Amino acid sequence: MATKMIRDVIRDTIDTEMARDDSLIMLGEDIVGGNGAAGGPEAIGGIWGTSGGLWAKYGPDRVIDTPISESAIIGAAAGAALTGKRAIAEIMFADFIGVCMDQIWNQVAKFRYMFGGKSRCPITIRMPYGAGFNAAPQHSQVIHQFVTAMPGLKVVMPTTPADTKGLLAQSIRDDDPVIFLEHKALYGVKGEVPDEDYVIPFGNARQVTQGDDITILATGMMVGLAEKAAADLAQDGIGCDLLDLRTTSPLDEEAILDSVEQTGRLLIVDEAPPRCSLATDLSALVAQKAFASLKAPIQMVTPPHSPVPFARELESAYLPSPDKIVAAATRLMSYRKG
Amino acid sequence: MQLSREALLKAYRQMKTIRMFEERLHDEIALGEIAGFTHLYAGQEACAVGVCEHLGPRDYIISTHRGHGHCIAKGCDVIGMMKEIYGSLEGLCKGKSGSMHIADVDVGMLGANGIVGAGAPIAVGAGITAKSNGTVSICFSGDGACNQGTTFEAMNMAVVLKLPVIFVFENNHYSEHTGEAYAVGAESMTTRAAAFGMKAIKADGIDFFSVYDAMRELIDYCTAGNGPASIELDCERFYGHFEGDPQRYRGKGELDRIREERDAIRTFRKKVTDARLLEDTDLDRVDAEVTALIDEAVAASKAARRPTAADVTEDVYISY
Ligand SMILES: Cc1ncc(C[n+]2csc(CCOP(=O)(O)OP(=O)(O)O)c2C)c(N)n1
Numbered sequence: 001m002a003t004k005m006i007r008d009v010i011r012d013t014i015d016t017e018m019a020r021d022d023s024l025i026m027l028g029e030d031i032v033g034g035n036g037a038a039g040g041p042e043a044i045g046g047i048w049g050t051s052g053g054l055w056a057k058y059g060p061d062r063v064i065d066t067p068i069s070e071s072a073i074i075g076a077a078a079g080a081a082l083t084g085k086r087a088i089a090e091i092m093f094a095d096f097i098g099v100c101m102d103q104i105w106n107q108v109a110k111f112r113y114m115f116g117g118k119s120r121c122p123i124t125i126r127m128p129y130g131a132g133f134n135a136a137p138q139h140s141q142v143i144h145q146f147v148t149a150m151p152g153l154k155v156v157m158p159t160t161p162a163d164t165k166g167l168l169a170q171s172i173r174d175d176d177p178v179i180f181l182e183h184k185a186l187y188g189v190k191g192e193v194p195d196e197d198y199v200i201p202f203g204n205a206r207q208v209t210q211g212d213d214i215t216i217l218a219t220g221m222m223v224g225l226a227e228k229a230a231a232d233l234a235q236d237g238i239g240c241d242l243l244d245l246r247t248t249s250p251l252d253e254e255a256i257l258d259s260v261e262q263t264g265r266l267l268i269v270d271e272a273p274p275r276c277s278l279a280t281d282l283s284a285l286v287a288q289k290a291f292a293s294l295k296a297p298i299q300m301v302t303p304p305h306s307p308v309p310f311a312r313e314l315e316s317a318y319l320p321s322p323d324k325i326v327a328a329a330t331r332l333m334s335y336r337k338g
Numbered sequence: 339m340q341l342s343r344e345a346l347l348k349a350y351r352q353m354k355t356i357r358m359f360e361e362r363l364h365d366e367i368a369l370g371e372i373a374g375f376t377h378l379y380a381g382q383e384a385c386a387v388g389v390c391e392h393l394g395p396r397d398y399i400i401s402t403h404r405g406h407g408h409c410i411a412k413g414c415d416v417i418g419m420m421k422e423i424y425g426s427l428e429g430l431c432k433g434k435s436g437s438m439h440i441a442d443v444d445v446g447m448l449g450a451n452g453i454v455g456a457g458a459p460i461a462v463g464a465g466i467t468a469k470s471n472g473t474v475s476i477c478f479s480g481d482g483a484c485n486q487g488t489t490f491e492a493m494n495m496a497v498v499l500k501l502p503v504i505f506v507f508e509n510n511h512y513s514e515h516t517g518e519a520y521a522v523g524a525e526s527m528t529t530r531a532a533a534f535g536m537k538a539i540k541a542d543g544i545d546f547f548s549v550y551d552a553m554r555e556l557i558d559y560c561t562a563g564n565g566p567a568s569i570e571l572d573c574e575r576f577y578g579h580f581e582g583d584p585q586r587y588r589g590k591g592e593l594d595r596i597r598e599e600r601d602a603i604r605t606f607r608k609k610v611t612d613a614r615l616l617e618d619t620d621l622d623r624v625d626a627e628v629t630a631l632i633d634e635a636v637a638a639s640k641a642a643r644r645p646t647a648a649d650v651t652e653d654v655y656i657s658y
Pocket residue numbers: 029068070092096099402403404452453454455479480481482483484510512513514579
């Protein structure tokens with residue numbers, strides 16, 4: 001067991017997988033850094049610190065620094081994957097998915113279906129995402145809501161170092177295309193990581209806290225906020241069953257429904273704006289399949305229907321917080337029918 | 339080209355304002371006063387000013403993530419810009435944008451932009467308007483952005499539609515940490531632009547006069563109905579890609595060398611004083627005025643009104 005930060009777990013897991021599988025390649029902007037510059041290659045090793053040393057170890061044919069060309073990064077990774085390689089593509093900020101959406105949505109996600117089940121496209125698209133840095137409207141967004149809506153893609157959102165290892169290994173080894181979302185605020189999170197090789201199968205939520213009163217569903221940075229809120233609520237004798245979904249596609253419906261059937265109350269914390277989101281999707285699931293168990297209307301804690309603003313005061317008002325979660329939990333507990 | 343004394347002083351003031359704005363931000367950011375990502379333009383002043391000194395409010399520019407210089411050169415209010423970077427409600431964009439998206443459509447500045455390569459297609463659209471106005475649309479772009487598909491599409495469309503769009507490629511030799519030599523496959527951005535079928539030239543991006551003269555030629559060419567043009571400006575960025583960048587990709591002594599040999603402000607001063615067009619005392623007076631302006635901007639920004647939670651959902655739509 002070693003204690004590691006998530007960013008180092010990502011680097012080390014890619015390293016292990018590259019050593020394991022010669023066919024694995026990786027593409028992205030500045031993932032090597034310093035190419036064509038006086039400082040020389042590996043002067044940086046990735047702006048997120050998630051690819052240091054890999055170029056030196058595996059060489060430029062496998063660790064490929066690209067020009068600023070997101071469409072070609074995804075297309076090239078996909079084309080390589082379709083023809084026998086396994087590929088990791090890094091999009092520096094998830095917001096830049098806008099530039100390469102066709103390659104992801106119309107190409108990668110649909111190959112297997114359109115080709116009558118005859119193809120494989122084992123590609124892991126890694127995308128740092130999320131707010132909390134005052135990085136303004138074009139560098140702060142979440143995208144899980146719309147990639148989750150796309151048939152053909154699997155969507156992974158790790159929150160702990162140990163989960164990151166098992167989920168990233170599974171993503172890379174998976175024969176389907178995977179969107180692997182790394183919350184920027186979690187890169188520095190430290191935790192124990194088992195040394196042995198393991199994968200975490202998709203569609204298995206992780207129970208973060210156990211409780212009988214409220215089911216809380218969360219992903220990414222929202223899990224930590226919900227955990228803080230759950231600790232506060234526990235002081236008042238309110239028990240929260242907090243589930244970290246880990247993957248939004250596939251979704252662990254069973255764990256969600258089992259929990260709601262026990263607690264009768266559902267609170268969803270989502271970093272996406274409230275329309276056509278993961279939160280609305282989960283609400284619909286529970287309303288359809290566990291309606292009879294509900295003791296109160298479902299509560300969603302989300303940002304408002306707006307872009308992510310820049311200023312400190314605006315961004316913190318925009319984002320969910322432990323206080324907002326506690327307030328929603330209080331509404332749930334005090335609800336009386338009729 | 340012979341410029342009047344007033345025009346020379348104005349150009350110098352603009353360049354100096356950009357330089358001092360950026361140097362002051364560099365210090366304020368180090369103090370933790372400013373949130374978010376900031377990309378400083380210091381070193382490239384002659385590019386923005388050499389282009390924008392030709393432009394009026396009905397000429398359009400679109401900028402990049404490294405946009406402060408373009409904003410100042412196009413006439414955005416310097417105090418409003420500083421307030422924006424500080425995240426004030428009194429900022430040019432009410433604290434919604436910060437450094438990376440400063441814009442003022444009223445002065446023909448269509449925005450700094452966080453998405454590399456996003457500006458070029460929008461500049462084509464502004465070129466449609468410019469064509470009907472007899473003005474020009476300028477797309478500022480970098481040696482990194484030039485590799486984005488959007489830039490290729492925009493260059494081709496501008497040629498096809500014969501629009502008065504000028505693609506200004508500021509070649510500071512780096513896209514983030516990657517060298518131009520690695521990422522630009524063509525011999526140069528100029529040969530590439532020429533291959534799209536447009537007039538394509540180069541100028542020295544640290545020499546205001548080189549940029550200014552070249553741009554006169556291109557603007558006349560484009561407004562005469564000949565279609566788009568491109569200019570590649572050889573220049574240097576004096577700071578990191580963003581504030582906080584350790585710049586390990588630089589060569590040994592590189593920063594000292596470019597600051598010594600490739601300084602746009604010093605180059606300008608030397609040229610105008612050697613030619614006896616301006617005296618050092620004239621220029622020193624401008625320096626003092628600019629220093630006072632930047633001090634005022636920072637003081638005003640620190641005292642300016644902060645946004646509140648209620649402002650988050652303002653301006654998402656015009657009506658909803
Ligand atoms: C679509 C997109 N891809 C990547 C980035 C990250 N990024 C920001 S600036 C930059 C380099 C841009 O280089 P260049 O165009 O030369 O401009 P410079 O920074 O030198 O001014 C990169 C890769 C981005 N903001 N948008």
